Amino acid sequence: MGVVKTPVVSTRTPRRESSRAEAGDAPTRERVAQAILESGPSTVAALAEELELTPAAVRRHLDQMLEDGTVTAREQRTYGHRGRGRPAKVFALTDSGHDTFYQAYDDLAVSAMRYLRDQAGPEAVQEFARRRVAELEERYAPAVKAAKPEDRAQILAEALTHDGYAASVAAAQHGDQLCQHHCPVAHVAEEFPQLCEAETEVFARLLGRHVQRLATIAHGDGVCTTHVPDPTRGPAPSTPTGRKDPS
Structure with missing residues (x-):
């Protein structure tokens, strides 16, 4: 007779873990927003290099910021001859994104x-x-x-x-x-x-x-x-x- 294995029941609460992860991401997301504020519309590659993050990490934060409405994406403008392939996207702060930097107006x-x-x-x-x-x-x-x-x-x-x-x-x-x-x-x-x-x-x-x-x-x-x-x-x-x- 074989050994009957008891299934392991996870006691983790994914929603709570997700909330913790988002809270931990907040400082990095603020750094991404600050970099866009100071440098203007930026590509993922430029942000990754400036912040010393992986492109994948930058994309993850930008995806969340797009969902939040704090950034917008558009194709990068090219001047003169354009190479093959689609142009890179650049990300810019929206009005809502700018508002997070304590603008002195009301x-x-x-x-x-x-x-x-x-x-x-x-x-x-x-x-x-x-x-x-x-x-x-x-x-x-x-x-x-x-x-x-x-x-x-x-x-x-x-x-x-x-x-x-x-x-x-x-x-x-x-x-x-x-x-x-x-x-x-x-x-x-x-x-x-x-x-x-x-x-x-x-x-x-x-x-x-x-x-x-x-x-x-x-x-x-x-x-x-x-x-x-x-x-x-x-x-x-x-x-x-x-x-x-x-x-």
Whole structure:
């Protein structure tokens, strides 16, 4: 007669274990979100390299973030000849994803701006916007203006990053692009673009040259992008159709 084996009954509770795993994943998921915030739309490979994670681990977190609605995916833009195969996907933060980084705006701020506009006119809104960034200009000016002209955009980006704008500088064909991956007043600026215009004016004065605002988070773009021309590299690009150059 054979030995009858008693079946082993699992006492684990999968749902609880899953909850624990998700809680443990939270810090890494925050790192993924922070990397996308600072670098802009990113591929799985780029995130894996930056965070020193496996591509599979990054994909797992991104899948959860897609389900949560904190990121969106799209095909990576390619310029010139494209190789065989489908282009890689890039992942960008959604409005909900940006909101997790404690943006300094709320309904009260919008209401206050509307009241100012209605009571004192659009000129008062413009003056408020200029005063708001005047303090930044005063703090940034010593370091930026002390730098060599070719280094000023980078020094400005570092100062902006210190203040929470997650800024970086990328080389472009006819100059540099100052990119701000986070905007504390994006939702307010959707209705009051004077905030963006005043900021652009400050950038021009700090950098000592005419600059062009090419894109803004408030306008629906993923990154606020300002072109900083370099006269030695040819003419500046045209402002995109439908956009007013606020500077």
